[in-house]
Amino acid sequence: MPITDAIKKQIAQQRRLFYKICFKCGGRNPISSERCRKCRSHSMRLKNRNIGAKK
Numbered sequence: 006m007p008i009t010d011a012i013k014k015q016i017a018q019q020r021r022l023f024y025k026i027c028f029k030c031g032g033r034n035p036i037s038s039e040r041c042r043k044c045r046s047h048s049m050r051l052k053n054r055n056i057g058a059k060k
C-alpha cells in the first residue's frame with residue numbers, strides 16, 4: 006500500500022535514513038547518540054542520505 010500522505014512519507018523517509026551505524030557491530034543508533042548502545046563503541050558512521058535519492 007503506497008503512502009499518499011506527503012507528511013507521513015517525509016517522516017518515514019527520515020526515520021529510515023537518518024541514523025548512525027556502528028562500525029563494530031553494525032547496530033543502528035539514533036542520530037544524536039555518541040556511542041553505540043550495543044557495544045559502546047565510539048566508531049560510528051553516519052547514515053545520512055538525501056531524501057529522494059532513490060526511486
Ligand SMILES: [Zn+2]
Nearest residue numbers: 027030041044
Ligand atoms: Zn556497536
